[in-house]
Amino acid sequence: MKIAVLKETDPLETRVSATPETVKKFISLGADMAVETDAGTAAGFSDAQYSEAGATVGDRAATLDGADAIFCVRGPDPDGLSGAKPGARLIGSLNPFGERERVDAYAKAGIEALAMEFMPRITRAQSMDILSSQSNLAGYKAVLDACAEYGRAFPMMMTAAGTVSAARCFVMGVGVAGLQAIATARRLGAQVSATDVRAATKxxxxxxxAKPIFVEDVEGIEGEGTGGYATEMSEEYQKAQAELVSSHIAKQDVVITTALIPGKPAPRLISDAQITTMRPGSVIVDLAVEQGGNVEGAVAGEVVEKHGVKIVGHRNVPGRLAADASALFARNLYNFLSAFWDEEAKKPVLPEDDEIVQGVTLTRGGEVVNERLTAN
Structure with missing residues (x-):
């Protein structure tokens, strides 16, 4: 079996879908590894390192030639897969909802597309979950980005010249990214509070x-949908939450928003009016900016200032820690395929009736087969 590792074409993408570590692991299973020239350069992995690990390094045409599986971080343009054989598996983060036409094109080209972000949130798939591995780093980096923009110290400091108060940090959305943001802000000495629509996160x-900030005595605040993802809330809850957040946010120095709903625009959590209540010099980091943003006025790829408050909207936050993000992403892919590896055939066998395989498979036999896409 030949596995091809593509160089990302998006200029903002610094990650790579396989590292020298996972290349060695796949080769030990019996796979042939082909890596496109400079695929790992932006993440700190040289072509020489891949060659030393046992991979063949070459141009895209040579890399794709005869490949049974194609690894990517972001789904490539179908034209970029020219030369791939029919039935080859494309495995990576394919953004099925945002790039539906691209998914259709994969099907038409005979590519079997597997979207790792559709990995079911079940126990045996935890080590394969790219959303968790990348969100964990995003939550950590969000706090560091806030520190870089915030003009004061995070921890309380008692000095001969007087006391410096601890920064007050509010995390909105307590998934993997939010939990890591809480932990990181706490480690840096901030006074941390957090909220989420899912009551179980308290x-x-x-x-x-950290201090939980929750709406009380409002019907239907559990907010947890299939697979542990958040769902949209009722108007009653949204109104009560907005009132609670408005009074709390005015006292905060740093706010980090992480709320996402799969397949839908990011929910609006902070309005322009709420930003005006924050003191000048405060910082908001919007981790959902690429999906429409949690914060009114946030701009993808920019740090803007509104009413004296900096709003940080960096794109591809995990990619700002490219080496570690790539290492985790690559291990997710390895853990996925190795779990189905047939030692005698020296290739993975993916049963169509398996819960994990059903969850991630978008296209098969020239058709879009994933229920999350066909139901829309």
């Missing part, structure tokens, strides 16, 4: 030493 917030 204990998680408290376990990290």
């Amino acid at each position: 204990e998680q917030i408290e376990s990290l030493g």
Whole structure:
């Protein structure tokens, strides 16, 4: 079996879908690894390192030639897969909802597309979950980005010249990214609070030493949908939450928003009016800016200032930690395929009736087969 590792074509994408570490692991299973020239350069992995690991390094045409599986971080343009054999599996983060036409083109080209972000959130798939591995780093980096823009110290400092108060940090959305943001802000000495629409996260917030900020006595605040993802809330809840957040946000120095709903625009959590209540010099980091943003006025790829408050809207936040993000992403892909590896055939066998395989498979036999896409 030949596995091709593509160089990302998006100029903002610094990650790579396989590292020298995972290349060695796949070769030990019996796979042939082909890596496109400079595929890992932006993440700090040289062509020489891939060659030393046992991979063949060459141009895209040679890399794709005869490949049974094609690894990517972001789904490539179908034209970029010219030369791939019919039935080859494309495996990576394919943005099925945002790039539906591209998914249709994969099907038409006979490519079997597997979207790793559709990985079911079940116990045996935890080590394969790219959303969790990348969000974890995004939550960490969001706090560091806030520190870089915030003109004061995070921890309380008692000095001969007087006391510096601890920064007050509010995390909105307590998924993987939010939990890591809480933990990181706490490690840096901030006074941390957090909120989420899922009532079950209250204990998680408290376990990290942060203060939970929750709407009480409102019907249907559980907010948890299939697979542990957040769902949209009722108007009653949204109104109550907005009132609570408005009073709390005015006292905060740093706010980090992480709320996303799969397949839909990011929910609006902070309005321009709420930003005006924050003191000048405060910072908001919007981790959902690429999906429309949680913060009114946030601009993807920019740090803007509104009413004296900086709003940070960096794109591809995991890619700002390219080496570690690539290492985790690559291990997710390895854990996925190795779990189905047939030692005798020296290739993965993916049963169509398996819960994981059903979850990630977008196209097969020239058709779009994933229920999350066909139902829309």
